[in-house]
Amino acid sequence: MNPVASIRSGSIAFRLTLLFSLVAMLTFTAVGTYLYQLLVQKIELRDDDRLVDKVVLARTLLSDFPSLDALSKSPAPFKHAVHGSDGLTLRLIGPDGRLLLQAPARANAPPLAPLHNVVPITRTPVADDVHKQSWAPDELRVLNAEGMLGDTAGTPVQIAISRPRSRHSEFLRHYLLNLSCAVAFGATLVAVFGFLIVRRGMQPLHLVISQANNISTHRLNTRLSVERGPAELRELAAAFNAMLDRLEDGVQRLSGFAADLAHDMRTPVNTLMVETQVALSQPRSNEEYQAMAASNLEEYEHLAHMIENTLFLARVDNAQLAIARAMLDARAELRRVCNYFSGLAEEAGVTLEIREIASAAHLYADATLLRRALGNLLSNAITHTPPGGRITLAMQASLQGLQIDVTNTGEGIAAEHMPHIFERYYRADYARASSASTGLGLAIVRAIMQLHGGDVSVASVPGARTTFSLQFLALN
Amino acid sequence: MRILIVEDETKTGDYLRKGLLEAGFQADLARTGPGGLDLALHEDYALIVLDVMLPGLDGWSVLRRLRERKQTPVLMLTARDEVADRVRGLELGADDYLIKPFAFAELLARLRTLLRRAPPRPRDTLNVADLCIEVQRRRVSRGDVRIDLTVQDFALLHLLAEREGDVLSRSLIASHVWDMNFESDTNVVDVAIRRLRAKIDDPYPVKLVHTVRGMGYVLEARA
Numbered sequence: 001m002n003p004v005a006s007i008r009s010g011s012i013a014f015r016l017t018l019l020f021s022l023v024a025m026l027t028f029t030a031v032g033t034y035l036y037q038l039l040v041q042k043i044e045l046r047d048d049d050r051l052v053d054k055v056v057l058a059r060t061l062l063s064d065f066p067s068l069d070a071l072s073k074s075p076a077p078f079k080h081a082v083h084g085s086d087g088l089t090l091r092l093i094g095p096d097g098r099l100l101l102q103a104p105a106r107a108n109a110p111p112l113a114p115l116h117n118v119v120p121i122t123r124t125p126v127a128d129d130v131h132k133q134s135w136a137p138d139e140l141r142v143l144n145a146e147g148m149l150g151d152t153a154g155t156p157v158q159i160a161i162s163r164p165r166s167r168h169s170e171f172l173r174h175y176l177l178n179l180s181c182a183v184a185f186g187a188t189l190v191a192v193f194g195f196l197i198v199r200r201g202m203q204p205l206h207l208v209i210s211q212a213n214n215i216s217t218h219r220l221n222t223r224l225s226v227e228r229g230p231a232e233l234r235e236l237a238a239a240f241n242a243m244l245d246r247l248e249d250g251v252q253r254l255s256g257f258a259a260d261l262a263h264d265m266r267t268p269v270n271t272l273m274v275e276t277q278v279a280l281s282q283p284r285s286n287e288e289y290q291a292m293a294a295s296n297l298e299e300y301e302h303l304a305h306m307i308e309n310t311l312f313l314a315r316v317d318n319a320q321l322a323i324a325r326a327m328l329d330a331r332a333e334l335r336r337v338c339n340y341f342s343g344l345a346e347e348a349g350v351t352l353e354i355r356e357i358a359s360a361a362h363l364y365a366d367a368t369l370l371r372r373a374l375g376n377l378l379s380n381a382i383t384h385t386p387p388g389g390r391i392t393l394a395m396q397a398s399l400q401g402l403q404i405d406v407t408n409t410g411e412g413i414a415a416e417h418m419p420h421i422f423e424r425y426y427r428a429d430y431a432r433a434s435s436a437s438t439g440l441g442l443a444i445v446r447a448i449m450q451l452h453g454g455d456v457s458v459a460s461v462p463g464a465r466t467t468f469s470l471q472f473l474a475l476n
Numbered sequence: 477m478r479i480l481i482v483e484d485e486t487k488t489g490d491y492l493r494k495g496l497l498e499a500g501f502q503a504d505l506a507r508t509g510p511g512g513l514d515l516a517l518h519e520d521y522a523l524i525v526l527d528v529m530l531p532g533l534d535g536w537s538v539l540r541r542l543r544e545r546k547q548t549p550v551l552m553l554t555a556r557d558e559v560a561d562r563v564r565g566l567e568l569g570a571d572d573y574l575i576k577p578f579a580f581a582e583l584l585a586r587l588r589t590l591l592r593r594a595p596p597r598p599r600d601t602l603n604v605a606d607l608c609i610e611v612q613r614r615r616v617s618r619g620d621v622r623i624d625l626t627v628q629d630f631a632l633l634h635l636l637a638e639r640e641g642d643v644l645s646r647s648l649i650a651s652h653v654w655d656m657n658f659e660s661d662t663n664v665v666d667v668a669i670r671r672l673r674a675k676i677d678d679p680y681p682v683k684l685v686h687t688v689r690g691m692g693y694v695l696e697a698r699a
Contacts, residue, residue, distance in 0.1 A: 297690030340654040343667040
């Protein structure tokens with residue numbers, strides 16, 4: 001497996017530990033590098049200062065010598081000056097460019113290069129005057145300065161002092177090694193303690209896991225409790241519990257739905273079975289058989305219709321229904337539906353009318369679904385309006401968009417049924433429900449309105465009238 | 477006209493065949509996908525009724541292989557009515573699509589539409605027995621008597637007369653006359669037919685509009 005992927009799929013404790021160690025390693029290395037560089041600089045500065053000291057000393061010594069001859073006779077003070085200072089090489093060069101003196105007189109001393117950046121006699125050298133000079137085995141730090149013999153003529157002498165740079169390399173290497181070990185050890189400590197801390201911090205998570213493992217569809221009422229856990233876990237548990245609430249509600253409704261569906265399917269199937277069994281129990285005339293087949297067909301159609309409606313609702317729930325919205329002339333739609341139902345209303349002795357609407361109104365909706373919703377409302381209204389009653393379709397601009405009201409006179413809906421009438425298979429009065437009704441009409445109206453981002457509501461005055469209102473959102 | 481039915485469900489297949497034979501077609505029945513494809517490729521059919529769920533080779537595959545060689549019109553039958561399925565069927569070259577459960581009258585109407593090579597020519601005058609419909613002038617008469625019809629009544633009568641002899645299902649009537657394209661619990665169509673009958677049939681001894689119980693309505697002069 002790809003290492004990055006394996007880290008991502010590993011446990012949180014492992015990942016955090018790894019990241020902790022990585023961050024610790026990086027931080028320690030950065031700090032160590034900084035300290036090491038600082039040390040190297042300090043040492044260099046101190047060594048450069050010593051070069052300056054030696055030059056100043058050489059100048060003082062030079063002033064004690066009366067002449068070049070005297071200098072060549074007793075070079076001891078210069079040898080003492082650099083004695084014991086590892087790697088220092090002091091050279092005195094005469095005005096004619098001749099090497100007067102070299103201390104110490106070593107075979108492996110660095111060669112004498114042409115002198116650069118010579119500090120004049122008028123100025124005391126400082127550490128900044130020390131400069132680099134390349135040399136084969138190592139780099140040299142060099143300080144060149146003018147000196148003056150103490151005679152009255154004032155013979156100038158060049159002082160060249162140098163040291164190899166790597167004089168402290170052994171020490172620095174040790175220091176670097178120790179530093180690296182400390183960094184590694186520190187990072188390891190962080191990793192170990194980090195792992196322990198993280199694992200301890202994760203403890204409440206295991207509690208949540210063991211609680212979650214106890215939840216099943218039969219025990220959906222169980223809830224997670226981590227009151228004493230960290231805030232993040234309490235949030236997680238709260239979110240999880242909210243999800244369980246929704247699931248429990250959904251499962252309960254689903255099982256209720258299945259029970260209703262079974263009941264409503266069983267009734268027509270039972271009718272069919274009994275009817276057919278009775279018909280087959282003895283020989284009958286062709287007319288009787290035909291009547292039975294025709295009657296059965298009605299039940300089949302009822303069943304097919306119920307399945308179609310149930311599927312429609314299921315697909316709305318799963319948002320699989322693509323709706324084809326278009327700009328519709330709301331008045332034309334109302335007239336069309338009115339037209340469709342006018343015969344039925346007339347036969348039921350009910351007046352069906354559209355209240356005149358002043359301005360043209362438009363609806364952004366799926367025409368088939370809108371007609372279906374209005375159709376369900378009107379067909380309900382016609383069923384529940386006593387002869388001589390009146391059904392009114394009205395349309396008004398509402399705050400959100402457009403509202404269509406379907407009002408019918410009649411006994412109204414009892415308050416106890418109001419919260420349930422949009423539920424699937426809910427019938428206010430089972431005994432009175434016509435066999436053609438599937439009990440899904442209003443559920444479908446609500447589903448259609450939800451598909452459109454709108455809503456349906458009902459208001460009823462018992463003994464007087466009932467109004468169903470479809471709210472369509474404005475286009476913007 | 478020879479029609480091939482490819483349907484694995486025993487009862488459905490048998491009854492479809494029986495129904496088509498009785499409706500005046502010659503009908504062959506294949507019960508598997510490969511069997512149906514074989515017949516479709518080697519025999520000459522005017523139309524194929526093809527079920528989607530088939531053993532051996534499903535309806536989609538049968539249709540695809542058939543289309544490689546032949547353009548026989550195909551009407552697909554399926555219990556699934558997902559839009560994607562429908563689109564898939566039509567993309568593969570199906571000519572029409574019917575969802576189970578369907579009314580047999582609906583199947584017959586669709587078959588006849590597919591079998592009619594050219595769309596029906598709009599006729600200006602339709603005559604059924606002594607009923608005369610002048611479409612342009614929206615005038616209807618029986619014998620010498622003018623009959624006044626509402627716009628709705630006229631639309632309904634016109635539809636029935638254009639498809640004289642065909643049984644029209646309630647949903648087809650609702651769709652054509654009112655543009656209501658959904659199954660409805662209501663008996664709006666029955667009411668409309670009742671009103672139409674009161675005007676064009678009730679006063680006369682020869683009835684033209686007939687109820688085919690459980691299927692729909694038909695306009696024809698019966699001997």
